């Protein structure tokens with residue numbers, strides 16, 4: 001039974017999407033069992049062959065047209081995949097970044113030759129992608145990026161350092177945000193793809209230990225005179241990087257909200273189940289008015305969030321989701337996710353603090369949602385510009 005009393009919106013209520021949802025759910029049950037995900041967390045990285053399996057199951061490149069090897073779907077398929085990741089407790093698998101952040105850059109801004117060169121291999125899992133924007137000295141303020149790409153004949157030579165890069169140990173196709181003209185801010189910024197399988201001077205640094213998302217190989221990357229063909233400049237024109245980033249960030253922020261509401265629904269389902277079983281003072285926890293009121297509040301707020309996220313998805317499908325509304329969704333849903341998961345954990349008592357209870361992991365995993373994809377403070381700056 002769905003945990004919220006919100007009907008699936010008409011634009012999501014299609015038989016084909018239900019079939020896809022079942023298939024994605026079964027895929028994770030089979031290939032991301034609790035044993036497998038525990039191993040990934042232990043190793044700090046998802047098994048490499050998970051990507052190939054996902055490719056074989058048709059889960060990579062969901063919204064990439066069939067002519068480039070994709071599934072020919074749209075953002076609704078990406079939404080369902082993100083919901084299933086949350087519902088099945090698959091944390092740390094950077095598939096949505098691959099599918100719904102990096103691949104769209106190539107599809108929307110790439111030259112035809114770049115699409116044909118990279119997208120089919122992205123869809124099979126031969127190429128795993130990452131996007132490297134953040135540097136030790138430039139996070140929120142991306143104009144401060146110091147990594148440079150200097151044109152030398154038919155190549156660019158890249159020098160610099162990136163950090164906090166999702167899929168950093170696994171990725172072999174990395175979209176690197178660089179300065180092609182360091183004298184300029186936004187207009188001197190470009191995005192260059194680096195195929196790392198044969199890239200002397202490219203080095204992976206530490207797979208960073210984190211508060212949560214332990215199965216995710218968030219890493220440092222180093223570029224020391226890395227040569228890439230000039231044909232790897234996204235779109236072919238220098239100075240477009242910032243505009244390309246701005247164009248895709250609404251979807252990136254909506255992804256975080258979609259993942260957030262998925263996590264909220266999963267946490268509520270786990271908690272409602274638990275409080276109906278656990279007893280104290282001769283009663284079920286659900287029979288205490290405090291439990292009822294807390295969960296009534298959580299369910300109300302989750303319902304508001306779900307309706308708003310559905311509205312944003314619909315706007316996005318129509319090509320009308322503006323940056324400020326996407327920022328509202330990102331900041332408000334991720335704040336709510338942290339608040340609700342905290343309330344849920346409290347209802348588990350000491351068990352909620354134990355690793356073997358998924359709610360403790362959800363508590364740790366959710367914290368970063370307020371930080372990455374642009375911090376929630378930066379979201380508020382973007383929203384205030386529309387006042």
Ligand SMILES: Cc1cc2nc3c(=O)[nH]c(=O)nc-3n(C[C@H](O)[C@H](O)[C@H](O)COP(=O)(O)OP(=O)(O)OC[C@H]3O[C@@H](n4cnc5c(N)ncnc54)[C@H](O)[C@@H]3O)c2cc1C
Pocket residue numbers: 130131132133134138139140141163164165166167210213218368371372373374375376377378381
């Ligand atoms: C798990 C994880 C995965 C990530 N994955 C990626 C990835 O794949 N690729 C990538 O490029 N990056 C990634 N990041 C980086 C992430 O996007 C940055 O951490 C984030 O943008 C914040 O930058 P920062 O860490 O440098 O913080 P800072 O920019 O130093 O911010 C520190 C604090 O100051 C506040 N602040 C900054 N500027 C302002 C302002 N103008 N007004 C008010 N407050 C302000 C911030 O909100 C924050 O609270 C990831 C980060 C994490 C933790």
